[in-house]
Amino acid sequence: MTKDPVAPSTSRRLLAVLARAQSRGRLPSVVAGLVRDGEPVWFGSYGGPAVTGHDPLDVQYRIGSITKTMTAVLVLQLERDRRVALDDPASAVLTELAGHPYADQSLRTLLAHDAGLQSEPAGSWWERTPGGSFVDLMAANDGTGAAFGAHERFHYSNLGYAVLGEVAARVLGTTWWEAVRARVLEPLGMTRTAYLPEGAAAQGRSVHPYDGTLLDEPATDNGAMAPAGQLWATITDLATYAAFLGQGHPDVLSADALARAFAPQSGSPEDGLRSAHGLGFQLFAGGSGTLAGHTGSMPGFLATVLVDRRRRTGGVVLANATTGFSPAECVIGLLEELERCEPTLAEPWRPTESVPAELAGVPGVWHWGNTPVVFAMEGEELVGLRNGVEAYRFVVRDGRVVGRTGYHAGEELHVVRRPDGSVGHLEAATFVYTRTPYDPEAPIPGGAPGR
DSSP: OOSSOOOHHHHHHHHHHHHHHHHHHTOSEEEEEEEETTEEEEEEEEESOSSTTSOGGGOBEEOTTHHHHHHHHHHHHHHHTTSSOTTSBGGGTSGGGTTOTTTTSBHHHHHTTOSOOOSSOSSSOGGGSOOOOHHHHHHHOOSTTOOSOTTSSOOOOHHHHHHHHHHHHHHHTSOHHHHHIIIIIHHHTOTTOBSSOOSSBOOOEEEOTTTOOEEEOOOOOOGGGGGGTOOEEOHHHHHHHHHHHHHOBTTTBOHHHHHHHTSOOBOOTTTTTSEEEOSSOEEEEETTEEEEEEEEEETTEEEEEEEETTTTEEEEEEESOSSSSOHHHHHHHHHHHHHHHSOOOOOOOOOOSOOOGGGTTOOEEEEETTEEEEEEEETTEEEEEETTEEEEEEEEETTEEEEEEETTBTOBEEEEEOTTSOEEEEEETTEEEESSTTOTTSOTTSSOTTO
């Protein structure tokens, strides 16, 4: 039972979205879930049962490249703990591969698919073939298959995530799977996510494009390529993961660390501003602005998890079909329907308990040249409004006023006081804010033009 389920009419409309996807995509089975404010609020399934006699919410599906995000979480944890640096090459850990063109790529470029590596490893179609060792994988991929130079352009690479998974395993002194299980799944309570199918699990299906008949797909162990797409999960476990992506978790990654991972790092000219890639996460235009998460596909399976952090919602879809529909479009459609039926409630306003000493005398109207900016407290943060629209947001950290969002993000706002303690002007880099337009007492460039 969910904590705050959607209304019956909303549930019906959400099921209609899922039913259209199942029917048009010719999906043997499909399940979906939505979360809001960190809690599941709706689950639905449509089509035939994936496993006869079992609760569809407790049936495992292969999640494909959503696995990559868990590999990324491991690397980001290691960076947080100062055990690796994102701009270090993978060969700093994989020392025996120093000089290997792929191992000499930085962890950052590998996470963002910005290293130029080829999309697939040499050899048979890895997704339908039992995998081998990492040593064999690197020996078979000597760098001659690179599609681009590093930083030349976004180029999705499954191979790059095999390298990242091995880096995490080496640093932690365990296997990649044991690291994911201990450092991601267990803290989140994802007990029905596994390396290979366990218990009730859907059979991967390929639907014949003309006959409409079904072909069983293999449930492979991809060996060294596992960090790119190995895992299986239930829809309830994946909803738990969506809640984590939306809010963070103290034992996995914080919300701030995830926000950094969701910042665009690379993109394709063909996609324009419709999509980009962060540190292990795909970004799509939609919802309140940007949706973050990842799509997934393996032979016989399609999956997606996406979160809208501003709306505090997230959606997941799993299907046992090789082709037929876009799980990302389905999730986006479900999230839009939820917003139409039950809009996200704004965060409640709460009074500021007290203005920090560092900001005493700051709230009010200031001017950058002749442009008025209203600085006002919002909880413990200072917000700058231009024409009634938020432009900047500052927070006090260790006695310093530091920009958190907007043009001044990362910059220090200096509160320049007169001998009597009153505020004379504000400075952020070369921006000087004064109480009156072009205050002649303030330094250039805040003073009168041509002075």
